[in-house]
Amino acid sequence: MTEESERRPETPAEENGSAGVFAVLGKQLKLTRERAGLNQREFGQLVGYGPDQISAMERGVRTPRPEFLRRADEILGANGMFIAVIPEVEEAMTRARTRHPEWYRGYAALEAQAVSLHDYSTMGVLGLLQTEDYARAVFTQRHPPLDEETIEKRVADRLSRQQIFEQWPPPEFSFVIEQAVLERPIGGLKVHKDQLRQLLRIGRRRNVQLQVMPTGRHEHPCLDNGFTLLIPKGKEQVAYMESQEYPKLISDREEVRVLAARYGIIRAQALNPHESLDLIEKMLDGR
Known part of the structure; x- marks a missing residue:
């Protein structure tokens, strides 16, 4: 970069x-x-x-x-x-507009226009759902290390993206998060607990469906990277994924259809939203 x-x-x-x-x-x-x-x-x-x-x-x-x-x-x-x-x-x-790294700007522009967004997270909490301290911990722990100015810029950009939750009419959101992601205390105990509280707040919004994929599932339809599906206003659905900061924005209809079908199976195998929020509450209480 x-x-x-x-x-x-x-x-x-x-x-x-x-x-x-x-x-x-x-x-x-x-x-x-x-x-x-x-x-x-x-x-x-x-x-x-x-x-x-x-x-x-x-x-x-x-x-x-x-x-x-x-x-x-x-x-x-x-x-x-x-x-x-x-x-x-x-x-x-x-x-106002937020600039992002060159490799991310195409997706960021589509995300800002989204009327629906669905994400499956496997390694960490999605940026749209992160608290400020969690985001800062993610960027601080990056290797090779980032300088302080870059860390603060990245945190600011990430927080600014979260304004999508305040749009009206509100987009429709669904998130599926692997249980192992929620058990990983990124940033320490306080940051971890604040992040769990953030997920509870967002998960209780009327336009949000938040689900947890239990670690104990014997079958799993997607053991690859996580991915995001979104529909920008007035456009067709696209998909986005990245690995080691190598992004891939997918617009091919057949590829998007396959990922959408896979996401449907993932949601069916995950805990339902009520069960998921209950699990997060228990994790927060240490039970």
């Missing part, structure tokens, strides 16, 4: 100058929250966001949605301060 292909904005809008809007707004949000005597977790619970999402907004690497700003204004007693900036935020959002 060349230096030029790796270099990209730390925030979703740095390249076009609108990053300043998000940075200033993030500082105002943090100051107002602290004056209200709330930590990030407490505030997140009140507005329906996780602490990592609040942290990302306060640092300017995640765009606050208008509905979030209205709720925050009410909870923090901001007297209309956050509501007043909604027009500027909406304008900045129309200009």
